[in-house]
Amino acid sequence: MAELRSKAEHTEAIRTKGRVCLVVNTRSRRGRRLFPEVVRALHAEGFKPVRTFTVDDPRALRATLDAALDERPDLLAVGGGDGTLSAAVKHVAHRDVALGLLPLGTTNNFARSLGLPLDLPGAVRVFRTGKVADIDLGVAGDREFANLASFGVSVEVAGKVRPWLKRALGRPAYPLTALTILPGHRPFRAAITVDGHRHELLTHQLNIANGRFHGGWQVARDISIDNGLLVAYQLGSGKRLRLVVETLIRAATGRWRSLAGGPFVVGREMLLETDPPMAADVDGEVRLMTPITIRTIPNGLRVMVPEEFVDS
Numbered sequence: 001m002a003e004l005r006s007k008a009e010h011t012e013a014i015r016t017k018g019r020v021c022l023v024v025n026t027r028s029r030r031g032r033r034l035f036p037e038v039v040r041a042l043h044a045e046g047f048k049p050v051r052t053f054t055v056d057d058p059r060a061l062r063a064t065l066d067a068a069l070d071e072r073p074d075l076l077a078v079g080g081g082d083g084t085l086s087a088a089v090k091h092v093a094h095r096d097v098a099l100g101l102l103p104l105g106t107t108n109n110f111a112r113s114l115g116l117p118l119d120l121p122g123a124v125r126v127f128r129t130g131k132v133a134d135i136d137l138g139v140a141g142d143r144e145f146a147n148l149a150s151f152g153v154s155v156e157v158a159g160k161v162r163p164w165l166k167r168a169l170g171r172p173a174y175p176l177t178a179l180t181i182l183p184g185h186r187p188f189r190a191a192i193t194v195d196g197h198r199h200e201l202l203t204h205q206l207n208i209a210n211g212r213f214h215g216g217w218q219v220a221r222d223i224s225i226d227n228g229l230l231v232a233y234q235l236g237s238g239k240r241l242r243l244v245v246e247t248l249i250r251a252a253t254g255r256w257r258s259l260a261g262g263p264f265v266v267g268r269e270m271l272l273e274t275d276p277p278m279a280a281d282v283d284g285e286v287r288l289m290t291p292i293t294i295r296t297i298p299n300g301l302r303v304m305v306p307e308e309f310v311d312s
Helices: 007-017 029-044 058-070 082-092 109-113 120-129 153-160 163-169 173-184 240-253
Strands: 020-025 051-055 075-080 098-103 131-140 143-145 148-152 188-194 197-203 205-209 230-234 264-267 269-275 279-282 285-289 292-305
Touching (some): 007 131, 029 120, 058 075, 148 153, 188 264, 197 205, 197 230, 205 269
Parallel strands (some): 020 051
Antiparallel strands (some): 131 143, 205 230, 230 264, 279 285
C-alpha cells in the first residue's frame, strides 16, 4: 500500500488542485434526473472533474470505479444509493484518495452517519469547505462494508421492496414492506460472542452496525462510525407483535435510546452463529451466510466530511 499523505495535506490538495473524478449511478430514475444537477453543483464550487463516468448497468460499476481511480484523483465523488457507495468503499479503502458522497439514494444511511447535507448543493459544498477524515470500516467475513450487516426480516425486505414504493414513500417503504412479510416469518436463535462472552437471543431481526443509521433512522444517539466499535442489536424479540410495535415506533419517530441503556452488544470483533444458518445482507449485498465473524478496521477509509465532524 502506498504511503498516505497527512489528512491536512490531503484536504489542501482537494481544495486547491481540485483533482476530482465523478462516478454517478444513472440506472435509477433519480440518478438520471439529478446527474446534470451534480455536474452543475461541482462547477459552481470550482471543480472541473478530470473525468466523468455514468453507470447504467450494475455489472459495470466495479470496472468504472477502477477506471476512475486509474486517473489518480485526490477525491472520488460517487453519486448513488447505499449499494453504490458500498461498492465505492471497497475500492477506496486503504488508498490515498478520499471518497466524496453524493446522496442519491432512498435512505442515505452512510451519508447520514457522516453528518453530510442530503441536498446536492450542500453535499458538494462539503468538498470545498470540509475536511478529509479517516473512519472505520466493517469487515464481514472477507467483505468490507461501511454501514451495516443485517440478518432476518430485512434480508427479505431488501429483495421485495418495490421500486415504485421507494419512490413514492422514501424511507417508510422499508418498514411497510416488513409488515407484509412478518406474518409468515419464523424467528431464529442467535449467539453473539464478543471478548469471550456469549450473548444469546431469539429474534426476527438482528443488525450489526458500523455506521450510525439504519433505514434512515439513527440506531442510537451516541453511536459513531469512527470509534473502532461495532454495535449489535435486535429489533423486537421472537414475538412478531413486539417487532411490529417497535418497527412502527421507529417509522413514526425515529426514536432510539442511548447505548448505555439499550439492548446493545458492543465490541471490536463479533462471532455470530444462528440456528438455522442465515443469509447476511452486508450493505445491500446478500452473499454470505452464518456463522460469520464481523470486525472493524479503525481508520480504514478516507472520506470528505463537514468541518464539524469529530474525527477521532
